[in-house]
Amino acid sequence: MPTKGPDDMRLLFATGAAVLLAGLMVAALLLWATGGTAKPKETREFVAGSARQIALDLESGGPYFFPDPFGHDRGVWLALEHGQIVALQQHLAGDPSCAIKWRASVRSFVDCHDDKVRSNELDRYRTRIGQGSNTRGALLLNLTVVDPAPGRTPTTSATSTVTTAG
Secondary structure, X not given: OOOOOHHHHHHHHHHHHHHHHHHHHHHHHHHHHHOOOOOOOOOOOEEEEEHHHHHHHHHHHOOEEEOOXXXXXXXXXXXXXOOEEEEEXXXXXXXXXXXXXXXXXXXXXXXXXXXXXXXXHOOEEEEEEOOOOOOOOEEEEEXXXXXXXXXXXXOOOOOEEOOOOO
């Protein structure tokens, strides 16, 4: 078995250093692009995606869960009601510990007790379709404003504002 000469060792060392440097550069670029380890900056509205594509996905596959992009506990169930996209809270009104799930086998939402829940019984976040040059046709979600479910009588004001520690 031939032994490695000094030139081979230098080449091996240089290659290893170059790979290590490239990896560190990629990691630094990813940290810079994502804002590091800090939580995403909270805004009043954010783009959830193309409203048209989301509606098509909901028609063909049913409701789906959209996690809170700000790292809080305000995940959203996107669903269709009368052909319109709605952003439903992930829990029962007044009970943040009772999570809602979509059960495809019964084509219904169910609560933490496995009881069926209609979408019109769930509070919802504000949505709108973007009209501006940067948001035209996009579904915009506002997780700071909660509207009461239309299928139940609200016990407080018609609209509540969610405040979170940031």
